[in-house]
Amino acid sequence: MTNMREVLPQAAAEPDLPPALQDFAKQRFEGLTGIARPSRKTEAWKYSAKRLNKLEGLQLAGNAGEENAPADLLLGNVQSHQLVLSNGHLPSSLPQIEGVSIKAFSALSEAEAQQVAKGLIATRDDLPFAEINHAGLGEGLYIEVAKNTQVELPIHLLLVHQGEGMSLPRIFVHLQTGSSVSLIESVCAVSASSEQSLCNQVSDFLIEDNAALTYYRVNDDHDQLPQVAATGAQLKRDARFFSHVLSLGCPLGRHDLQVQLLGSGAECDLNGVCVAQDRQHFDHHTCIEHIASHCNSNENYRCIADDKAQIVFNGRIHIHPDAQKTLGEMSNKNLLLSSEAEIDSKPELEIYADDVKCAHGTTIGQLNEKEVYYLKTRGIRKEQARQMLTLGFVLEIVRAAPIAELAERWEQRLSELLSFED
Amino acid sequence: MLSIKNLQAQVEDKQILKGLNLEIKAGEVHAIMGPNGSGKSTLSQVLAGNEAFEVTGGSVRYQDQDLLEMSTEDRAREGLFLAFQYPVEIPGVSNLQFLKTAINNIRQHRGEGEINAAEFMKLAKEKIKQVNLNPSFLKRGVNEGFSGGEKKRNEIMQMLMLEPKLAILDETDSGLDIDALRVVADGVNALRSPERAVIMVTHYQRLLDYIVPDYVHVLSQGRIIKSGGKELALELEEKGYGWLGIDEQAEA
Structure with missing residues (x-):
């Protein structure tokens, strides 16, 4: 070996x-x-x-x-x-x-x-x-x-x-x-x-x-x-x-x-946005260990994979026996823009305390054609509609960044990156 | 303005429209009534350009153009507007951004420049007031977390912003309380003009108390089986669809 x-x-x-x-x-x-x-x-x-x-x-x-x-x-x-x-x-x-x-x-x-x-x-x-x-x-x-x-x-x-x-x-x-x-x-x-x-x-x-x-x-x-x-x-x-x-x-x-x-009383928010294109590959592994009681954790990752890119998300919440009154939430939403892109998502919960509130969810989907159609019925070009929806998918997380100038710059960069115009 | 001849359409191999004819001139308001499953929403979706519906025969002329050959977005840019029965929620795209993008697409199509930001905000605030929604809705995601009535009012708000030539209201009155219904009716009445036309697809006669139509058509099994003036709606209300020999169970 x-x-x-x-x-x-x-x-x-x-x-x-x-x-x-x-x-x-x-x-x-x-x-x-x-x-x-x-x-x-x-x-x-x-x-x-x-x-x-x-x-x-x-x-x-x-x-x-x-x-x-x-x-x-x-x-x-x-x-x-x-x-x-x-x-x-x-x-x-x-x-x-x-x-x-x-x-x-x-x-x-x-x-x-x-x-x-x-x-x-x-x-x-x-x-x-x-x-x-x-x-x-x-x-x-x-x-x-x-x-x-x-x-x-x-x-x-x-x-x-x-x-x-x-x-x-x-x-x-x-x-x-x-x-x-x-x-x-x-x-x-x-x-x-x-x-x-x-x-x-x-x-x-x-x-x-x-x-x-x-x-x-x-x-x-x-x-x-x-x-x-x-x-x-x-x-x-x-x-x-x-x-x-x-x-x-x-x-x-x-x-x-x-x-x-x-x-006790500690709190964490983990926000993540990942966009991968061409043959890019990005693997995010997160682990939140609740060791003391009365702690909150909130995790929100959104990923977009296009072309032949691959994105991995593995999120784990581990609640130790003394971590009573824990509040833990994890969400991972993923968008596939091409039939050759790949996203592998694995949320994990491990709970050893009995008085906790914990939730986790993951979705993997494509652009919603009903939403594209709705935008088109208002005169918006198909490519622009797709860009708006793709950007909208991650924007909520980007805007959670407390430094507004930073969030604006990220949004600008993402809109360049997610343009469908030729 | 709109001329529909022998229109046939299907969805997932099920024939819904089976030879529908309808003529609409500028300045007119038409109501299309009919039981569930008669093809009312299919007609609305086919006119707006929903690709889930396949047109299998007939023709539609709109302002001397072949409507069926036009893309969904071009129909909208040429002044066709559909108020959805079930508007979709789009989190992440704000109402403001959505409206501004739509207006600028339409302006660009007409060879006009982009709308000035201050002018746009003024217009948006004025129109949202007109449909009695809180201005804070402008910053929210499109229809995100809106109640049924709020979604319908948001459709009317969009209609007022985009000022279409032909507005199609697909059961916009369904599920509305009387206050919201008045808002919808006031919106449509404000838009009425000799240059514009309105198609109201509705299940209930109640809407027609607030928006008085020039013509009423009854749709059954994919065809218009009776047309008349506004008194036809009252007659339907009184006698029910059975009066015209329509079996409501069979339609659904």
Whole structure:
């Protein structure tokens, strides 16, 4: 049986890391031989394994500098504090934001380093590609928002992958009690290749009591970058996590989003929109673990597949025995625009508490011809009617993004993407 | 304006219209009555261009054009409007966006420029008031979560915005309370003019108390079996369809 060591034959020596993280990386690197490479028989990877395994023998990509970052990142007129991570490497100067501490992993105290090693994704052992990120841990970005600090402008992390090879961006965000911040991650590529590049990212968020993180993950791939990402959020008492994921096309994309509701009164909303065309492939796996009582979770993913594209949605809600009075709702709606497109949807509920309200639903359908006809009877061209309906299918979710300028820019981009005009 | 000759149509191999003839001139209001299953809605859908219905014979001329050769959207752009019996709900597309797109398509067809945003809003607000709907409905998805009566009023609102030459109302009065019926009737009456014509397909005579037709036709088994003036509706109300030898059970 083949193992994950083949993907990362050599450890990336990073002597500047604090001891806790050096140990962490070393252990995970040694553990790689014991982790099987995912195959079509690996349930959680069965739709993406074949394509991922084609990416053989990639070297770690070096720091290519910040200069070549593309301009249009679907941000519209959003003002932000921007940080460019080039192939996962940190910029030479980090922004100064009041109440926010932004550091490289190498500058962490031992206590902070231990916190990073205890992140949700850091402690998982069932995500083989995240394991590569752990084992190859080099530079990472650490952001800590001080107690009761409300950061006004969003922090924008621009993850640029340049050239061939594998990049391993690593992010850890710690929101102290009562703080709040919006974080935008956008992934983009310069001269990447669908056969020789891979962006393999891990982000862990620790949200303390009554703190709130609004998270945007945008991906509009013009340059054929395969990518795997795992995002984890741990929520303490009364903490909130609002996630807005926009995945627009990618030759091969996989996003694992995991949430643990650890303290009572915690709440999460996971919104997602995915559009795949041509031969693109996007695989979303989400998992919400209700561990404490009185927590709410709400998940809403809408996907559109056209041409020969494939989209996978696997959403899981796991309600632990102590999570009484849980409210959990999951909805995944899918639209197929072509007879050769494929969507695989799998909602999962696992419930071990008896006093909970939980619902999940999934639909896969085509454009409703009755709706197209109705619009045509009002003089609207067929192509335009189809565009309006397709866009309408995802718009509700796009508009749920609290930053209005961002939602507008996304809507504009989606309407270009979903145009049926020749 | 509209000339229907020997129209035959079927849906899923079932023959519904079996040789229907009807002449409508500008300025006229025609009521088409008949029991369930007589072909009333089929006639409306065939005229609007619903591809689920297959025309198997006959001809329809509309303003000196072959209507059956025209696409659904071109019929609408040439001034034909169908108020649906069961309007669809379209979440995600707002009423405003929908109306604006429709108006601009029609304007473009006429060689006019796009409607000015302020002018459009003024018009939309005025018309929504006219059908007694809350202006907040403009921002909602098309018919999304609307009650039956609200959907019908929204159809009339669209009609008032688009100002059609030939309006076809497919059982717009069904299921309406008297206030909503008045709103619908006022809308249609406001549109009446020497240049326009209206076809009201209805199951009930009640609507005709509010919109007085010039002609009443009785449809049975896919044909018009009797035509007359407005007094025909009253006679039908009094004597029922059985009076004309129609077996209502057999139609349905």
